[in-house]
Amino acid sequence: MVIIEVSPLSGFVMTSRSRMLLENRTIVKKIEVKANVVYIYLEKLNDESQTFILQLEQVIQVKNLKPASIKIYDYYQPGGLQISCYSGVGS
Numbered sequence: 001m002v003i004i005e006v007s008p009l010s011g012f013v014m015t016s017r018s019r020m021l022l023e024n025r026t027i028v029k030k031i032e033v034k035a036n037v038v039y040i041y042l043e044k045l046n047d048e049s050q051t052f053i054l055q056l057e058q059v060i061q062v063k064n065l066k067p068a069s070i071k072i073y074d075y076y077q078p079g080g081l082q083i084s085c086y087s088g089v090g091s
Contacts, residue, residue: 001075004040009068011060014038018055
């Protein structure tokens with residue numbers, strides 16, 4: 001099982017529409033939101049490219065946003081952690 005852990009930018013939350021669209025993908029086993037961190041559990045990955053779009057909604061205005069992170073790791077072997085950072089896109 002693979003986990004994608006998304007820490008949204010401060011002041012942002014995942015939209016319910018985004019959650020519904022992700023849950024309808026056959027590769028997604030389940031989605032959890034804990035302390036504003038989104039955990040997307042995938043059954044498995046192969047060598048096919050996958051794209052996940054997470055729509056966020058700003059609920060609190062925050063100045064000087066710092067980059068947020070996305071972590072991807074194997075549930076059973078979290079030592080092979082992959083980390084990416086992202087900033088806000090669009091308005």
